[in-house]
Amino acid sequence: MTEQTQTEQAAGKPAAPDPVVVREAVTRQAVLGALLDEVKSAYKDAKKAADDLLDKSHKAGGTTQVDALLPDGTKVGSSSRSGGEREAQVVDAEAFRAWVRDNYPTEHVVEFVPAQVLTTVRPGFAGKVLAEATAAGTAQYVDATSGVVHDVPGVELKPSRAASHRLTYTRGSKAQPTSGRDLVAAAWRAGALVTFLPALAPAPPTAEAPAAAQGEQ
Numbered sequence: 549m550t551e552q553t554q555t556e557q558a559a560g561k562p563a564a565p566d567p568v569v570v571r572e573a574v575t576r577q578a579v580l581g582a583l584l585d586e587v588k589s590a591y592k593d594a595k596k597a598a599d600d601l602l603d604k605s606h607k608a609g610g611t612t613q614v615d616a617l618l619p620d621g622t623k624v625g626s627s628s629r630s631g632g633e634r635e636a637q638v639v640d641a642e643a644f645r646a647w648v649r650d651n652y653p654t655e656h657v658v659e660f661v662p663a664q665v666l667t668t669v670r671p672g673f674a675g676k677v678l679a680e681a682t683a684a685g686t687a688q689y690v691d692a693t694s695g696v697v698h699d700v701p702g703v704e705l706k707p708s709r710a711a712s713h714r715l716t717y718t719r720g721s722k723a724q725p726t727s728g729r730d731l732v733a734a735a736w737r738a739g740a741l742v743t744f745l746p747a748l749a750p751a752p753p754t755a756e757a758p759a760a761a762q763g764e765q
Contacts, residue, residue, distance in 0.1 A: 583748060590745055602627060602713050616715070616728075618735050624728035625717040632711040636681035636703050638674070643702030645669055651691075651698065678703065 605611040606629055616625040638644050648669045649656040655673035659666040677689045677700060687703040690696070717728030726734070735741050742749040 586747055587745070590747075598627065599713050602629065603711070606711075618731065619740050622724075622731060623718055624731045625715055627713050627715045630712050630714060632707055633709045634682070634685075634705045635708040636678040636687060637706050637708075638678070638702055639704045639706075640702035644674075644700065645702075647698070647701050648673065681705065 602611070602614065605614070612629040614627050615623050616627065617623055645656070645667060649667070652673065655670045657666075657668045657670055659668070680689055681687050681700060681703055682705070685705065687700050687705060689698045689700050691698065718724065718731075720727045724731075732741070739749075
């Protein structure tokens with residue numbers, strides 16, 4: 549411990565970390581950050597390509613799941629399709645309001661304000677009609693009292709969430725104790741996945757080393 553360090557500690561100041569250790573930590577962050585940017589960019593492109601092809605496969609043959617296999621055929625995961633959802637939405641507010649006025653006048657609000665008259669549908673009733681139409685999968689509303697089925701004007705079922713694909717990795721089991729993620733990591737270390745990310749791929753082993761060793765003998 550140097551005299552300066554002892555003086556600083558005596559004064560209550562924390563001891564400064566070793567500059568070499570600090571530099572190594574910053575360098576580690578810089579290296580991993582650069583590698584992460586490369587992987588994130590490549591993953592974004594790969595996901596877009598996979599999603600496009602999966603959508604085409606679904607439209608052509610109804611495919612909903614595709615396995616991910618290593619070059620040797622080992623399954624490491626699968627991509628599963630999650631179907632989109634549709635919900636009832638008011639697409640013609642005036643037609644919807646007129647239907648409510650004619651069939652459910654108590655749910656039709658008329659407000660008089662200076663120089664104008666406002667007519668609206670009670671939000672609670674509108675939400676009830678839309679929720680029922682969404683559940684039924686068609687723009688209809690069934691009157692609970694009379695049993696009359698109304699075709700609701702101004703309402704359509706529209707996509708509320710697009711279909712998506714979820715990639716999941718296999719978990720360890722008795723038949724295959726190693727998880728899909730670990731299998732990918734092992735294949736990467738072995739040089740079997742060079743084509744997937746060539747910018748970060750390890751250099752292939754050279755064939756010159758054995759020849760040189762024989763020459764020395």
